Amino acid sequence: MPKDTFFNLPDEKRQRVIEAAIEEFAKGSFREARVTAIAEKAGIPVGSFYQYFEDKKDLYKYIIQLIAEEKIAQINQDMIANMQRYGFFQLLREVYASAFRFAKEHPRLVAIGLSLWNDKALYHEVYGDYVETSADFFQKIIAKGVADGDLDPDIDPAFVARLLTALNYALAEIVYGDGKLDLDDLEVVDKMLKLIENGIKNRAAARGGC
Amino acid sequence: MPKDTFFNLPDEKRQRVIEAAIEEFAKGSFREARVTAIAEKAGIPVGSFYQYFEDKKDLYKYIIQLIAEEKIAQINQDMIANMQRYGFFQLLREVYASAFRFAKEHPRLVAIGLSLWNDKALYHEVYGDYVETSADFFQKIIAKGVADGDLDPDIDPAFVARLLTALNYALAEIVYGDGKLDLDDLEVVDKMLKLIENGIKNRAAARGGC
DNA sequence: GATTCATATGAATCGCGGTTCATATGATTG
DNA sequence: CAATCATATGAACCGCGATTCATATGAATC
Structure with a gap:
């Protein structure tokens, strides 16, 4: 689970990080995704990344959770x-x-x-x-x-x-x-x-x- | 394509390398497969690995080729x-x-x-x-x-x-x-x-x- | 026996990428 | 203003794993 600092971020910045993560994780496997690439795309320093998340997997799990929520929301709505x-x-x-x-x-x-x-x-x-x-x-x-x-x-x-x-x-x-x-x-x-x-x-x- | 040294190997040893490679590649993605693990399993020093192959991908392509041949042989036989x-x-x-x-x-x-x-x-x-x-x-x-x-x-x-x-x-x-x-x-x-x-x-x- | 060639060996190198750390900035509180 | 938080920053660290290199071994050739 991401740290409080992440959730305290201004919406826009937090969104940028999520967007960057999705972009990078969609490109290949979990292992292939690079923290530096995510940080770069999001326009934050690597150091900040670890201000927000325990580690790479922490962010990954969070993204997976978002996806699951998104999907469940849609299924509920649809069916x-x-x-x-x-x-x-x-x-x-x-x-x-x-x-x-x-x-x-x-x-x-x-x-x-x-x-x-x-x-x-x-x-x-x-x-x-x-x-x-x-x-x-x-x-x-x-x-x-x-x-x-x-x-x-x-x-x-x-x-x-x-x-x-x-x-x-x-x-x-x-x-x-x-x-x-x-x-x-x-x-x-x-x-x-x-x-x-x-x-x-x-x-x-x-x-x-x- | 593997080097001549590989094909000059005694059958038994060459087989051991192939076996080890299959074992390792079957375990995960190409990227996740470790040269050292293959060498270890085959009981050869890493140095020797590069005596036999250009690099990891060289071996991988060779293994894929073996698989394709195996499969084609079977299809021919079956159908x-x-x-x-x-x-x-x-x-x-x-x-x-x-x-x-x-x-x-x-x-x-x-x-x-x-x-x-x-x-x-x-x-x-x-x-x-x-x-x-x-x-x-x-x-x-x-x-x-x-x-x-x-x-x-x-x-x-x-x-x-x-x-x-x-x-x-x-x-x-x-x-x-x-x-x-x-x-x-x-x-x-x-x-x-x-x-x-x-x-x-x-x-x-x-x-x-x- | 000396030379050459093919192969063996594993320690050293090198780059990559995740993670940490020392330091800065800036807001809030007393 | 001093002190204390919370957060920012990017250079340094570190381990892992692919690849290379210097050196050995041993057979074949002269």
């Missing part, structure tokens, strides 16, 4: 309210659409998230074991989907959850990635859903057999 | 022969099965590959731009699948190729990963295929409408 009302595919659509929008609006935050995700050791250090992973979340709504009769009861929920997570991840990469495949709107989400839906939907229940 | 005979889904099954087997047999090589894949800059340095990516490969067989009437003509081949690549990637992670989801055999492959097939298969063509 939680409708959670009960929606059927599985509608809900899944909201999840992906939300993730898509987030990635589109905050490509750097997504880059940071992906890079943390790839560093399991750091990931656990930052989040501990207690956090509900993305896969757990999917598994939960899949279970509900099966119970409600929306999904083919034959599927393996844990496995499908993993795949949906992977696809969510792929979505992020497609959006923020090298952009060979530039897709506006939520077209991607619908394409993805169309693909998924016909794969795991319980057709027998949805329309009387076939 | 190329049947490429023409097979329909799309049969072919896709072979691709995934091959990837699955490779991941199962060479988890460390997969770890190295994944980590390189996550470092775009290094990736391009190692492969240049000319190499056919995984997505290109999928796109090719998808195009063939559409032409042959196996696939829904409405799909976007580039997009589906990206997703199949992502799933292939997910497969690798599931297999070599933390193993929460331990699946033997090729069960995973079939589950995955079942999921995919019903999503993109041209049902109108496969069985007369519905």
Whole structure:
């Protein structure tokens, strides 16, 4: 957790530091990020950096926390309210659409998230074991989907959850990635859903057999 | 490219170096791998390391090349022969099965590959731009699948190729990963295929409408 | 046996980057 | 004004890890 001095800073300056950190962390792994680069970009002396933070990891954890808050705020806004009302595919659509929008609006935050995700050791250090992973979340709504009769009861929920997570991840990469495949709107989400839906939907229940 | 001295080494010693390098590179990113650790594990002095290689990257590129060769050899063995005979889904099954087997047999090589894949800059340095990516490969067989009437003509081949690549990637992670989801055999492959097939298969063509 | 060539060895060098430290500045308090 | 905080500053320190170098070893050649 950053020191008091950091939170006592004038908003503008504090914002500059956060901005610089995001810029630098988005460029590569945690290890590759340089404190001096952050200080330079933020226009503060290195010495000040250690006036504000315990060390590099302190700042990193703080940034990750900001990202998580940002994302949770958006998820709350986008979905939680409708959670009960929606059927599985509608809900899944909201999840992906939300993730898509987030990635589109905050490509750097997504880059940071992906890079943390790839560093399991750091990931656990930052989040501990207690956090509900993305896969757990999917598994939960899949279970509900099966119970409600929306999904083919034959599927393996844990496995499908993993795949949906992977696809969510792929979505992020497609959006923020090298952009060979530039897709506006939520077209991607619908394409993805169309693909998924016909794969795991319980057709027998949805329309009387076939 | 390693120096002659390296190739002049007695097989056993050369093998030890390769083994040590794989071990170390599999543990983290290229940047995180330590020359001294490799030398130690291989039981050679650091000085000797530079007798054999220009630098760390020289060895790394060599290892990547070995991995690529290993993988290509397997793909050739598993598929190329049947490429023409097979329909799309049969072919896709072979691709995934091959990837699955490779991941199962060479988890460390997969770890190295994944980590390189996550470092775009290094990736391009190692492969240049000319190499056919995984997505290109999928796109090719998808195009063939559409032409042959196996696939829904409405799909976007580039997009589906990206997703199949992502799933292939997910497969690798599931297999070599933390193993929460331990699946033997090729069960995973079939589950995955079942999921995919019903999503993109041209049902109108496969069985007369519905 | 002397010379040459190929290789081995590990201590020394060197640069990079995180962190610390000694010193300054400037506001607030008595 | 003196004294005490809180914060600012950037040069110095320090460890790590890649790479180099001076020196040894030992086989092959003359």
